[in-house]
Amino acid sequence: MPSSGLFGPYALTHENIDLVVLGKGPGAYVLGPLNEDANLVVYRAGRSDVDLNRRLHDYVGVYTAFKYAFSSSAKVAFEKECRLYHDFDPPDNAIHPDRPEGANWTCPCCLIFD
Numbered sequence: 001m002p003s004s005g006l007f008g009p010y011a012l013t014h015e016n017i018d019l020v021v022l023g024k025g026p027g028a029y030v031l032g033p034l035n036e037d038a039n040l041v042v043y044r045a046g047r048s049d050v051d052l053n054r055r056l057h058d059y060v061g062v063y064t065a066f067k068y069a070f071s072s073s074a075k076v077a078f079e080k081e082c083r084l085y086h087d088f089d090p091p092d093n094a095i096h097p098d099r100p101e102g103a104n105w106t107c108p109c110c111l112i113f114d
């Protein structure tokens, strides 16, 4: 199993998100249940371009645990999401991560945008 390079896992509750995901900015995350070794099984990978904390709140009640990391820019968050998508092949990610409108960024792992 590849390493996600993210902080956590934490139980996915509104309280926990506000306790650990401090501030407002772009970032990437993974969501899923914990296995018997308390490791997060990645069901979904994602990112927020502007507010990681707020995005995570959308998934409370849908998944039980999360891991996260802020990124220095929306582009870095996008590239992190791409790596998570390719490393873990999350079952709930039906399609490849998309770019924000107008961005000409490419995936660091595949040629989908070339």
Ligand SMILES: [Zn+2]
Pocket (backbone or CB within 6 Å): 082, 086, 096, 107, 108, 109, 110, 111, 112
């Ligand atoms: Zn890709």
